[in-house]
Amino acid sequence: MFYREAGDFKTSYVDDGQTFPIKFDRYRYYFVLFVAFAMVPLLINDYWVNAIFLPFLIYSIAAIGLNILVGYCGQVSLGTGGFMAVGAYACYKFMTGLDIWIGGVQYALPPINIFFSVILAGLVTAVVGVLFGLPSLRIKGFYLAVATLAAQFFLVWLFNKWAWAYNYSASGQINAPEREIFGVAITGPNTEAWASYLFCLVIAAITAVIARNLTRGASGRKWMAIRDMDIAAEIIGVNPLKAKLSAFAVSSFYIGIAGALFFAVYLGAVEVGEAFGIQKSFIVLFMVIIGGLGSIFGSFAGAAFLVLLPVLLKLMLADSTDTITGFSTVMSWIFLLAFAAAVVMLVINVIRTRSLIAGSGVGWIFASIAAFMAYALTIGGMGWPTDIVAHLQLVIVGALIIIFLVAEPHGIAQLWRVAKEKLRLWPFPH
Amino acid sequence: MPEQLVYAMEVFLNGLMAGVLYALVALGFVLIYKASGIFNYAQGVMALFAALTLVGVMEGQVPFSHLINAIFGTDIHHFGWHLPAIVGIVVTILVMIGLAWMVQKFVFKHLVGQEPIILFMATIGLAYFLEGVGDIMWGSDIKKLDVGLPQGINTWIDESTFKVFDYGFFIDNLDIFATLIAAILVIGLVIFSQYSKQGRAMRAVADDHQAALSVGINLNFIWVMVWSLAGFVALVAGIMWGTKSGVQFSLSLIALKALPVLMLGGFTSIPGAIVGGLIIGVGEKLFEFAIGPMVGGATENWFAYVLALIFLVFRPQGLFGEKIIERV
Numbered sequence: 001m002f003y004r005e006a007g008d009f010k011t012s013y014v015d016d017g018q019t020f021p022i023k024f025d026r027y028r029y030y031f032v033l034f035v036a037f038a039m040v041p042l043l044i045n046d047y048w049v050n051a052i053f054l055p056f057l058i059y060s061i062a063a064i065g066l067n068i069l070v071g072y073c074g075q076v077s078l079g080t081g082g083f084m085a086v087g088a089y090a091c092y093k094f095m096t097g098l099d100i101w102i103g104g105v106q107y108a109l110p111p112i113n114i115f116f117s118v119i120l121a122g123l124v125t126a127v128v129g130v131l132f133g134l135p136s137l138r139i140k141g142f143y144l145a146v147a148t149l150a151a152q153f154f155l156v157w158l159f160n161k162w163a164w165a166y167n168y169s170a171s172g173q174i175n176a177p178e179r180e181i182f183g184v185a186i187t188g189p190n191t192e193a194w195a196s197y198l199f200c201l202v203i204a205a206i207t208a209v210i211a212r213n214l215t216r217g218a219s220g221r222k223w224m225a226i227r228d229m230d231i232a233a234e235i236i237g238v239n240p241l242k243a244k245l246s247a248f249a250v251s252s253f254y255i256g257i258a259g260a261l262f263f264a265v266y267l268g269a270v271e272v273g274e275a276f277g278i279q280k281s282f283i284v285l286f287m288v289i290i291g292g293l294g295s296i297f298g299s300f301a302g303a304a305f306l307v308l309l310p311v312l313l314k315l316m317l318a319d320s321t322d323t324i325t326g327f328s329t330v331m332s333w334i335f336l337l338a339f340a341a342a343v344v345m346l347v348i349n350v351i352r353t354r355s356l357i358a359g360s361g362v363g364w365i366f367a368s369i370a371a372f373m374a375y376a377l378t379i380g381g382m383g384w385p386t387d388i389v390a391h392l393q394l395v396i397v398g399a400l401i402i403i404f405l406v407a408e409p410h411g412i413a414q415l416w417r418v419a420k421e422k423l424r425l426w427p428f429p430h
Numbered sequence: 431m432p433e434q435l436v437y438a439m440e441v442f443l444n445g446l447m448a449g450v451l452y453a454l455v456a457l458g459f460v461l462i463y464k465a466s467g468i469f470n471y472a473q474g475v476m477a478l479f480a481a482l483t484l485v486g487v488m489e490g491q492v493p494f495s496h497l498i499n500a501i502f503g504t505d506i507h508h509f510g511w512h513l514p515a516i517v518g519i520v521v522t523i524l525v526m527i528g529l530a531w532m533v534q535k536f537v538f539k540h541l542v543g544q545e546p547i548i549l550f551m552a553t554i555g556l557a558y559f560l561e562g563v564g565d566i567m568w569g570s571d572i573k574k575l576d577v578g579l580p581q582g583i584n585t586w587i588d589e590s591t592f593k594v595f596d597y598g599f600f601i602d603n604l605d606i607f608a609t610l611i612a613a614i615l616v617i618g619l620v621i622f623s624q625y626s627k628q629g630r631a632m633r634a635v636a637d638d639h640q641a642a643l644s645v646g647i648n649l650n651f652i653w654v655m656v657w658s659l660a661g662f663v664a665l666v667a668g669i670m671w672g673t674k675s676g677v678q679f680s681l682s683l684i685a686l687k688a689l690p691v692l693m694l695g696g697f698t699s700i701p702g703a704i705v706g707g708l709i710i711g712v713g714e715k716l717f718e719f720a721i722g723p724m725v726g727g728a729t730e731n732w733f734a735y736v737l738a739l740i741f742l743v744f745r746p747q748g749l750f751g752e753k754i755i756e757r758v
Contacts, residue, residue: 074547076547076550134743135739135742135743138743138746139742139743139746141546141550142547142550143693143746145547145550146689146690146692146693146735146738147735147738147739147742149686149689149735150732153731153732153735154732154735154736156731157728157729157732160728161728278686282554282558285551285554286555289551384501385500387496387565388496388497388500388566391561391562391565391566392562393562394558394559394561394562395558395562395563395566396562397555397558398555398556398557398558398560398561398562399555399559401551401552401554401555401559402537402552402555402556402559405541405548405551406537406540406541406552409548
């Protein structure tokens with residue numbers, strides 16, 4: 001009804017091959033871009049940007065990168081944190097002026113513009129990624145997953161010990177100095193919220209478009225062939241060396257950019273073990289699993305989910321000081337609506353099946369969770385100690401990973417696809 | 431004898447002992463992997479969970495007391511009893527069997543026939559879940575675990591080496607004890623899997639699920655049994671590490687120590703786990719002793735991984751693993 005392809009005629013090959021072949025999809029995409037670029041920057045303040053938008057955008061880039069490697073090429077990597085650290089430290093070196101010592105003489109580049117620093121950091125990470133991707137030609141599956149842990153531990157240790165990497169600062173930390181683009185500060189303490197948001201948004205949008213087209217094209221098909229069965233792929237003429245290493249290179253490039261942004265724009269100061277530890281690797285992997293393996297939209301969805309979850313849990317369960325202005329109120333309305341929708345669905349279900357249980361078990365669970373969330377958000381938090389909330393978050397994330405792997409291995413992206421299929425026909429049954 | 435060599439010998443011995451502890455954790459991995467093809471990342475968290483439960487039961491803590499207090503505004507913490515270690519161990523074993531049953535029933539029953547990498551990611555989820563449950567159940571503060579194991583410097587070794595080298599070796603009693611336990615455990619497991627009916631069934635399942643099913647072996651029972659065994663091994667590892675450094679979150683990180691051990695020794699081999707553990711234990715201690723000071727120390731974090739990585743490039747199946755043959 002709302003969403004269909006009937007009457008949407010294609011008259012050229014270019015039309016037929018576009019990213020969003022359905023008109024409704026295309027307009028929705030333009031609308032989302034318009035809201036993100038033109039409306040959000042006018043509405044947000046520091047809290048929204050730092051608690052939600054920046055981590056969401058940056059993790060999205062990292063998740064896209066990891067999704068290319070895990071979801072499209074089938075090579076599981078647990079070294080994401082280490083590669084993000086490479087991006088962060090490379091970006092730091094470029095933006096403060098790369099110095100090289102040759103025979104006791106120091107040669108230094110001038111500081112490079114922050115945008116190009118980020119891109120260069122991505123390239124450096126791509127080289128490192130290829131280096132650690134080399135074993136993937138010999139070993140597979142979780143052998144490889146464990147091997148990438150070597151990258152994680154070694155790189156974090158390296159940036160802890162290698163004084164050149166942090167410019168011999170006494171604390172061992174790296175701090176992002178103030179850098180500008182077109183006279184607007186992007187990094188440093190004087191950054192406006194909208195500026196850092198727009199900077200990350202531009203990079204996220206560009207990288208997402210590139211990733212989408214890479215995975216649609218020849219290289220993406222090669223990756224997927226390798227993922228589905230690498231020996232068979234080799235027989236039909238895919239070069240596993242090129243395919244695997246290019247996946248590692250592209251993936252690390254993205255992750256490196258994410259690491260650079262995470263350090264320079266989001267945190268501003270980084271201690272490597274804390275910011276880029278093994279937990280980071282797992283979080284990004286979880287985003288990919290929950291969002292959907294092998295889907296660019298899924299990377300965004302997974303990142304949004306895992307960024308919002310802790311914020312929401314904190315607002316609901318821990319002592320609420322309502323730091324994110326208005327967020328709690330907005331969310332409590334959303335959950336009230338969800339609760340109402342669930343109740344309506346339940347009532348319809350009960351009337352149709354003449355039973356309180358048949359076919360509505362999930363609905364009951366959903367309705368009670370939504371009701372509890374709406375209640376907790378409305379009264380402004382349950383006031384539980386924060387450590388319990390943190391542990392509860394571990395339980396929820398772990399359970400969700402298992403539930404998604406069991407029930408919906410293609411994650412939120414697949415749920416979205418199913419919903420779209422339903423909308424195409426609605427209100428007709430067939 | 432030159433001083434450096436004597437020091438190196440002490441480091442070597444300590445490395446052997448540490449290697450035994452790594453091997454102990456690696457054993458749990460091998461057991462589950464052999465029987466069900468699941469690479470259980472949660473093994474380390476299971477050790478933490480077992481140790482937490484043991485301490486909690488022995489100290490008479492009320493499970494979930496923090497959560498209950500937060501919800502109902504009560505103030506309960508302890509039942510007010512102190513149980514002997516043996517009772518605590520028995521209760522913990524029962525809990526671990528229950529856990530094994532639940533893991534099988536709610537998670538892996540639904541994932542039979544999935545790709546190994548999906549199963550691996552599911553165990554990462556399980557690790558997060560268990561860690562959260564363990565912390566909510568028993569609290570996340572560092573706990574002292576004392577089940578009456580001997581601890582402290584072994585004076586006999588100290589004195590006898592002093593007579594020979596004029597320098598007393600520092601060897602912890604606990605490490606010696608752990609070595610003994612590990613040896614007994616390995617011998618027990620080998621006897622179990624070679625000679626008992628259930629052990630044979632376990633090996634049959636490992637060899638071929640469907641063939642085992644067709645001769646009347648109850649797959650579900652075998653899997654629950656294997657997870658229980660792994661839980662038991664986790665408990666032993668948890669007791670050793672918990673006594674050594676207190677029961678705390680870092681205990682779950684021993685899984686990360688055991689992974690390179692497995693890669694080196696091969697995922698399918700019990701002797702491989704032992705030998706791999708010893709090589710890693712000795713290797714990382716000697717490397718830290720010889721090269722560590724030159725590069726700023728703390729090389730133990732990554733040495734094992736890099737060693738395993740380099741090794742794998744030349745022998746992908748590990749030292750004792752079965753050769754991987756792939757067909758289209």
